[in-house]
Amino acid sequence: MTLQTTANDRSYFNGSFTAPGLPVFRRTVTGHHEDGLGHFLVSDLGDHRVVRKSADSSYEAAQTVMYGTFEMPVNINGVDDLDAIREGYKAGHHLSNGTFATMLDFSPGAETPFHRGESIDYNVVIEGEFELVLDSGEVTRMKRGDVNVQRATMHKWVNVSGGGKEPGRLFNVLVDVKPLVVNGNVVQGASEGYPGRYGVGVERVTDSNAASKM
Numbered sequence: 001m002t003l004q005t006t007a008n009d010r011s012y013f014n015g016s017f018t019a020p021g022l023p024v025f026r027r028t029v030t031g032h033h034e035d036g037l038g039h040f041l042v043s044d045l046g047d048h049r050v051v052r053k054s055a056d057s058s059y060e061a062a063q064t065v066m067y068g069t070f071e072m073p074v075n076i077n078g079v080d081d082l083d084a085i086r087e088g089y090k091a092g093h094h095l096s097n098g099t100f101a102t103m104l105d106f107s108p109g110a111e112t113p114f115h116r117g118e119s120i121d122y123n124v125v126i127e128g129e130f131e132l133v134l135d136s137g138e139v140t141r142m143k144r145g146d147v148n149v150q151r152a153t154m155h156k157w158v159n160v161s162g163g164g165k166e167p168g169r170l171f172n173v174l175v176d177v178k179p180l181v182v183n184g185n186v187v188q189g190a191s192e193g194y195p196g197r198y199g200v201g202v203e204r205v206t207d208s209n210a211a212s213k214m
Contacts, residue, residue, distance in 0.1 A: 021167045022105055022127055027066055029082065041079065046103065060110060066101040066171075100174040106130075106157070109164035114156045118189040119174040121150035128161030128168025152180045152187065 029042035046064035074081060100119075103126070114135060123132075125142045133139050135154040142148060161168040180187040 022169055025103060025126075029067070031076070031079065042082070060107040061112075062105040064103045064105075066103060068095055068098060068100045070095060070098040072097060095174070095176060097176050099176070102172055102174075104170045104172065106159040106161075106168045106170070108159065108161070108166055110157075110159040110168075112156045112158075114154050116152060116154040116187070116189050117150070117174060118152060118177060118180070119150075120152070120177055121148075122173040122175075123148040123150060124171045126169040126171050128159060128166060130168055130170065131158040131160050132156075133158060152177060152189075 025045070027042065027044055027046045028040050030038055031041040033039050046066050069081060106128075114133075123142075125144050125146050127144060129144070130142045131139055132142055132148055133156050140148075141160070157170070159168040
């Protein structure tokens with residue numbers, strides 16, 4: 001589906017799940033029952049659907065949390081880890097001593113502010129094309145299937161899918177890291193456009209049609 005629109009065209013609002021013009025995805029989580037065998041514990045569209053947007057609303061990304069952890073190694077006895085992520089999302093984008101896996105659906109032409117996470121980020125382009133821009137001015141274009149490992153560098157994402165007229169999708173996993181020291185100085189998470197330690201200002205939304213899309 002081609003959407004003849006841009007990020008500044010307010011007829012396109014990236015606040016539903018899945019975002020208009022992108023295929024519906026599904027999350028499955030496995031575990032064990034009393035029989036000692038593997039079973040699917042979860043099959044859904046993911047948790048914690050939120051819209052992240054810039055102050056002028058020109059950047060919109062619908063985020064869905066796939067999973068998260070709060071310790072290493074992770075205790076997966078029982079389902080406490082599944083319950084914990086539902087509460088842990090309140091901590092924001094960064095999970096201390098943990099991991100954070102999300103799917104991000106970007107509006108056409110969306111350009112994030114520069115930001116740096118106190119984490120290693122494994123980024124995979126699922127749909128569309130993105131430019132990954134570093135504060136040094138270096139830029140790379142990532143296409144569907146491309147992978148980036150972000151090692152706590154200041155960066156921003158630009159959705160250039162379909163010449164900036166189509167939505168795009170990233171999957172990322174954030175892994176907590178020890179403090180980064182560059183030239184003798186500790187580098188902290190930062191952003192030019194997001195409030196908070198790392199994360200974006202969050203507006204929670206609920207997609208009432210999510211179940212019907214499965």
